Amino acid sequence: MIVEGQIHGGVAQGVGQALFEGAEYDENGQLTNASYMDYCMPRADDFPMFETGSQVTPCPHNPLGVKGAGEAGTIGSPPAVVNAVLDALWSGGHKVKDIRMPLTSERVWRAMQ
């Protein structure tokens, strides 16, 4: 239960980084998305239900055999989302190899021009 919850949260954090989250500054160095009215964190209704799977092996380097789990979701989800977008663009005929995160709708639109 703890591990599954950690993975869910980690995946959400990574998808947030891939699609929404980024500190934006204007030319004077003023942060322009300093509140949650402007800075988008992913929310529950941005996600489908998760199904997780795990391959469990004990850690050989400590007596309890335990290891961290939460970061696994965070590490995997940004490249999964970004590659999915690039694959969709590529198969739609747009020869795009790279888009800077977060993949806001305007950045994706510009990549298609």
Next chain:
Amino acid sequence: MIPVSFDYQKVKTVDEAIAALSNDNSKILAGGHSLLPAMKLRLSQPSKLVDIAAIASLKGIKEEDGEIVIGAGATHADIAGDKLIKSKLPFFAEGASMIGDVQVRNHGTIGGSLAHADPAADWPALVLAADAAIEVQGSNGKRRIKATDFFTGLFSTSLQDNEIIVAIRIPVPAQGTKTSYQKFSQPASRFAIVGCAVMRFPDGKTNIAFTGVSDNAFRDSNAEAVVSGKVISNDSIAAAAKAAVQSVNILSDHYASEEYRKHLAKVYLKKALQAVA
């Protein structure tokens, strides 16, 4: 995130509210979902809040003398779930259900949103497209302001200092009128980056209004002229999109540049016209 200190007065009638507003720097508190965040950021520093949430005469939605009358104190959720609105002004119900989140819809009011005149709010486009009149009351009595005369700029309206909005009045649309509200939301706030409201009457007259695009919501007469009285087809939709948002100053922010916003306005106009075709 803490507002400066202020006085607070709860009133029971519109007359009491108008009397309470004679104090210089006082502000009306309705749902509080625009005003209180602004006060917490100290962008707004009223010396007194006049709470009108308990005024019974501002509540309710009814049909009266050929008009749909929405009390200024009706919440977004009240309007989204109202039977009369769903059958006669369906885009009001659709638009209301897209505002903010559940908490905002349960507390925020249509009158509060219109008075605040946020350039990205949904109601301004909807009332403009519906040929609504904003009924206001002040120390000199009541008057009606056409929606097209109401929004005068960024967070600016033609409301006078001691006036409060009491109702929104919309002529009951003829049988067969079609409406649509299409919105592209800012993902964080869910305000409109672009909102396009279209009302098409059985005789072909077509009202088109945008919000989120410029300093204030506006009717797009160039686009209206292309489709009014004509069949809506792929060709006329494309021509209307081409004519749209030509003579306005287009907003630009960290989420959507001027160029992208202009593109979105045309795309969302197309969606709205397809929905009423």
